[in-house]
Amino acid sequence: MKRLLTFCLVSLSTVFFVQAQLKSPDDFLGYQLGSHFSPHHKVADYFRQTATASAKNMKLIEYGKTNEGRPLMVAIVSSPENISKLEQIRSNNLVLATGTNNTIDLNNQPAMLWLSYNVHGNEANSTETAMKMLYTLVSGSNKPAAEWLKNTIVIIDPCLNPDGRDRYVNYFNSVVGKIPNSDPSSREHIEPWPGGRPNHYYFDLNRDWAWQTQIESQQRLALYNQWMPQVHVDFHEQGYNEPYYFAPAAEPVHQNITPWQKSFQVVVGKNNAKYFDAEGWQYFTKERFDLLYPSYGDTYPLYNGAIGMTYEQGGIRAGLSVVTNDGDTLTLKDRIAHHFTTGMSTLEVTSLNHQKLLEEYKKYFQQELANSPGVYKSYIIKATNLSRLKKLAELLTKNKVEFAFGGDKNGRGYDYDTQKEENFSIARNDLIVNMQQPRAVLANVLLEPQTFVTDSNTYDITAWALPYVYGLKGYASRESIKGKFPALEEPKIVDTEVDKPLAWLFSWGTSEDVRVLTALQKENVKVRQADQPFSVNGKDYPAGTLIVLRAENEKTIKGMKDKIAFIAKMLDKPIQAVSSGFVEKGKDFGSNVYPLLKQPKIAIVSGMEVSSLAFGEAWFFLERDLNLSPIIINARDLNNLDINKVNTLILPDGSYSAFIGDGLTAWLNKGGRLILMEDAIEGVLDKKGFDIKKKEAVVKKDEKPEASKLLFKNKDRDDFETTIPGAIYKINLDSSHPFSYGLGKTYYSLKTDRKIYEPFVKGWNVGLINEKSLMAGVVGKKAKEELKAGLLIGVQDFGRGQVVYLANDPLFRNFWESGKTLFSNIIFCGY
Numbered sequence: 001m002k003r004l005l006t007f008c009l010v011s012l013s014t015v016f017f018v019q020a021q022l023k024s025p026d027d028f029l030g031y032q033l034g035s036h037f038s039p040h041h042k043v044a045d046y047f048r049q050t051a052t053a054s055a056k057n058m059k060l061i062e063y064g065k066t067n068e069g070r071p072l073m074v075a076i077v078s079s080p081e082n083i084s085k086l087e088q089i090r091s092n093n094l095v096l097a098t099g100t101n102n103t104i105d106l107n108n109q110p111a112m113l114w115l116s117y118n119v120h121g122n123e124a125n126s127t128e129t130a131m132k133m134l135y136t137l138v139s140g141s142n143k144p145a146a147e148w149l150k151n152t153i154v155i156i157d158p159c160l161n162p163d164g165r166d167r168y169v170n171y172f173n174s175v176v177g178k179i180p181n182s183d184p185s186s187r188e189h190i191e192p193w194p195g196g197r198p199n200h201y202y203f204d205l206n207r208d209w210a211w212q213t214q215i216e217s218q219q220r221l222a223l224y225n226q227w228m229p230q231v232h233v234d235f236h237e238q239g240y241n242e243p244y245y246f247a248p249a250a251e252p253v254h255q256n257i258t259p260w261q262k263s264f265q266v267v268v269g270k271n272n273a274k275y276f277d278a279e280g281w282q283y284f285t286k287e288r289f290d291l292l293y294p295s296y297g298d299t300y301p302l303y304n305g306a307i308g309m310t311y312e313q314g315g316i317r318a319g320l321s322v323v324t325n326d327g328d329t330l331t332l333k334d335r336i337a338h339h340f341t342t343g344m345s346t347l348e349v350t351s352l353n354h355q356k357l358l359e360e361y362k363k364y365f366q367q368e369l370a371n372s373p374g375v376y377k378s379y380i381i382k383a384t385n386l387s388r389l390k391k392l393a394e395l396l397t398k399n400k401v402e403f404a405f406g407g408d409k410n411g412r413g414y415d416y417d418t419q420k421e422e423n424f425s426i427a428r429n430d431l432i433v434n435m436q437q438p439r440a441v442l443a444n445v446l447l448e449p450q451t452f453v454t455d456s457n458t459y460d461i462t463a464w465a466l467p468y469v470y471g472l473k474g475y476a477s478r479e480s481i482k483g484k485f486p487a488l489e490e491p492k493i494v495d496t497e498v499d500k501p502l503a504w505l506f507s508w509g510t511s512e513d514v515r516v517l518t519a520l521q522k523e524n525v526k527v528r529q530a531d532q533p534f535s536v537n538g539k540d541y542p543a544g545t546l547i548v549l550r551a552e553n554e555k556t557i558k559g560m561k562d563k564i565a566f567i568a569k570m571l572d573k574p575i576q577a578v579s580s581g582f583v584e585k586g587k588d589f590g591s592n593v594y595p596l597l598k599q600p601k602i603a604i605v606s607g608m609e610v611s612s613l614a615f616g617e618a619w620f621f622l623e624r625d626l627n628l629s630p631i632i633i634n635a636r637d638l639n640n641l642d643i644n645k646v647n648t649l650i651l652p653d654g655s656y657s658a659f660i661g662d663g664l665t666a667w668l669n670k671g672g673r674l675i676l677m678e679d680a681i682e683g684v685l686d687k688k689g690f691d692i693k694k695k696e697a698v699v700k701k702d703e704k705p706e707a708s709k710l711l712f713k714n715k716d717r718d719d720f721e722t723t724i725p726g727a728i729y730k731i732n733l734d735s736s737h738p739f740s741y742g743l744g745k746t747y748y749s750l751k752t753d754r755k756i757y758e759p760f761v762k763g764w765n766v767g768l769i770n771e772k773s774l775m776a777g778v779v780g781k782k783a784k785e786e787l788k789a790g791l792l793i794g795v796q797d798f799g800r801g802q803v804v805y806l807a808n809d810p811l812f813r814n815f816w817e818s819g820k821t822l823f824s825n826i827i828f829c830g831y
Contacts, residue, residue, distance in 0.1 A: 022053040022139060025131040033132055034333035035320070037124055037169040040162040044071050046131055047158060054138040056080040064219030067200035070162035072219055077137045077154045082110055089153060090227060096358065097228045097305065099365035099438045111354035112229035114155040115343055116297055119206045121164020122196035123237035125315055125335035130158035132336060133343050145344065148351035155227060160216060161205050168196025172319060180320040182329055188319045194612030202616025203814070206234070207460070209300035210446065211815035212398050225400055230357040231307045231350050234297030235339055237315040241325045243282035244338050245289060245312035246272045249298070252454040253291045256373045256441045257302050260360045264307050271349045272342050281338060292453065293460035294445045303442040305364040311342050365438045372435030374444045378481040380413065382473035383429035385742065387510035388817050390488065392470045393431060402437040404483025405429055413477030416449055416467045417746070419775070424475045432483035449476050453778050461726025461750065463777030468728050468748035471818025491574045501550055501577035503589060504564050508544035509742020511625045512573060514824045517546060518627055519567045521599045526553055529829060531593040531738065534586030536578050544741030544829070547594055598831050600648040602630040609635045614652035614677065617811040621820065639663025643670040648827060650675045653809065656683035665689055669799030675826060677806045689798060692805050693758040695790045720780050726752045727777025731767040731792055738830030739766050739793065742821045748775065749792065749808045750816060754783050756790035757807060767793025
């Protein structure tokens with residue numbers, strides 16, 4: 001028995017040793033790295049196994065899960081000495097980011113290098129590279145790297161977008177043959193819609209760093225702010241006919257990015273070039289990939305004191321091998337080698353310059369406290385819409401931007417709406433961001449009224465000032481103004497003074513208000529909406545206010561008072577109970593200006609004809625923000641709609657001309673509401689029954705076309721005169737129309753193209769622009785002329801139904817909060 005027990009213990013210890021033994025990716029996966037694409041679960045298992053086998057050299061943190069339940073994780077790798085005191089190193093690093101006169105010994109403090117892989121799912125070599133990087137660093141087989149780790153903490157995120165990656169990998173693995181086909185026309189190089197680039201809800205996670213609308217971003221940024229690296233690299237792939245790109249970046253570079261940050265990009269770039277030159281690998285710098293838009297994986301770290309960089313390997317949809325335009329064959333193994341080389345090179349530079357990096361990092365935050373960036377010392381956001389102000393406060397909190405509320409001081413500042421210096425007063429719930437704080441640069445970038453742009457050939461939008469995004473009155477002041485209160489003064493949740501009310505009143509104008517409406521409608525509660533403002537019990541209520549009449553609901557629903565109170569408490573929304581329908585101002589509750597709201601039955605069109613990003617915005621907003629369950633249909637089914645099952649149809653940005661037929665118009669005639677977004681409008685131009693007409697640029701009689709000013713050397717750049725990468729326009733609303741509820745007379749919209757339409761002769765011109773509508777952002781001379789005046793939001797009656805035209809995207813990347821109010825009105829109001 002003793003011999004058997006000894007044998008069992010020896011066997012168990014042997015099994016444990018084998019399980020805990022460090023393995024290379026090849027040994028663990030059972031195939032050579034680069035010969036197959038690895039499913040995410042195998043990557044996660046490899047990181048876990050390596051963490052078990054190399055506990056002295058690394059720590060694994062699983063920081064969350066994706067929408068589809070896949071794990072998100074980072075490996076933290078360094079020397080055994082650094083790993084043993086990792087928490088102290090992390091704490092010291094965060095102290096450096098406070099901007100205080102701290103006494104952290106920088107000689108004994110490692111620098112932090114964060115490597116982010118595979119934010120775009122079909123840029124799939126990155127995750128394979130991450131496994132090679134991890135093994136090289138923890139195995140000790142690379143002697144220089146072992147030395148570099150004495151001065152550096154390396155944080156490796158192997159896959160920022162596991163859902164998108166597996167969408168790509170699963171497709172590729174399902175269609176690739178025994179021998180990969182290198183012909184670009186082979187199906188393994190042609191992804192089906194929506195492709196692997198976006199996440200589960202078809203969002204581009206590399207444009208979500210600051211906004212954090214997606215669960216992956218929210219969980220990753222929470223972790224990022226617990227570590228705050230000095231260097232961050234975002235690994236990407238571009239078209240497979242492109243050579244490798246690494247820093248330094250192209251113009252425009254935001255003016256708040258420091259000379260040190262720019263100069264260190266050059267240091268890193270030269271070191272990368274040294275290794276690429278030795279191998280004869282092609283690369284380019286400074287031509288593309290600017291540093292302006294604040295929500296990228298390179299700019300967001302830069303605005304938080306780090307050196308942020310993007311590395312781009314040619315290879316999207318290249319599969320395991322592809323023949324390029326130059327006749328070369330690019331393999332997955334090649335792509336891994338290139339990303340691995342820049343990763344190791346960046347580690348080397350970080351380690352050799354670790355003390356300088358820490359000194360400049362410490363100085364960065366100290367300067368933010370001492371000298372706020374930009375010309376403005378404070379930003380004051382008025383509480384013109386409390387719910388949207390709360391959303392703004394949530395965004396600032398996620399980004400560690402400090403703020404307070406209220407104050408006794410009046411002031412003067414730049415009015416975002418009038419674009420002039422105006423006097424202002426500060427009310428109790430007004431939000432104040434003072435620039436004397438550690439995150440001053442990020443706060444200034446997000447709030448500044450006009451972003452200075454040195455070069456209009458930018459990679460993304462050029463305007464995002466948060467008062468416009470949230471549709472709130474705002475001022476930028478050169479005075480240093482501080483708030484008095486740490487939190488908002490909340491209104492009462494439920495008024496219980498009326499024992500047997502005639503009606504309950506709910507506010508309208510935000511996504512939270514829509515959740516109240518949908519919760520009531522799911523309980524079959526009849527809800528009315530005020531088409532005009534009114535006053536009752538000495539309180540004013542704006543148009544859009546929701547009204548639930550007790551008597552008309554108690555005919556079919558018992559316990560109305562308890563049901564209303566439960567919904568209000570569950571959704572944390574204030575309500576007002578009133579005992580009489582006799583109003584002091586406006587129309588009494590029996591008037592026809594309080595129509596019943598129809599319960600929407602919504603379908604969204606998806607498929608090859610549709611922009612996956614635009615579809616994802618609508619899908620995510622309806623499902624996650626509003627708790628609705630839209631039906632997803634294909635474009636070919638547009639003419640087969642049942643009005644009893646679908647009464648609201650959304651066509652996101654896409655190409656639908658071939659599918660607009662008699663069946664769709666018959667559905668409209670029966671009472672359907674058709675919502676056409678962006679290029680979807682093009683699909684009905686000149687179609688029978690659709691009154692929308694494109695506004696063409698005015699050409700003066702006898703005016704000769706101007707000679708092109710584009711030089712041949714700039715052939716790959718946009719024509720500056722026609723460009724509009726993303727600018728903010730003030731849309732003048734018909735404030736009496738239901739689509740304006742919660743917005744008033746104006747709506748600030750992001751404009752990303754030159755398309756504009758003629759105002760209706762018959763129909764509702766809900767949103768128009770004029771020559772003074774441009775508020776912020778880059779717009780070329782010709783584009784400005786074309787966008788001087790016209791229709792951007794319109795509605796026409798179509799039989800018993802309606803067609804809504806939205807020339808701009810109100811749900812842009814799901815962070816355009818005032819657009820959510822507009823879109824909610826379009827879904828629910830004005831039938």
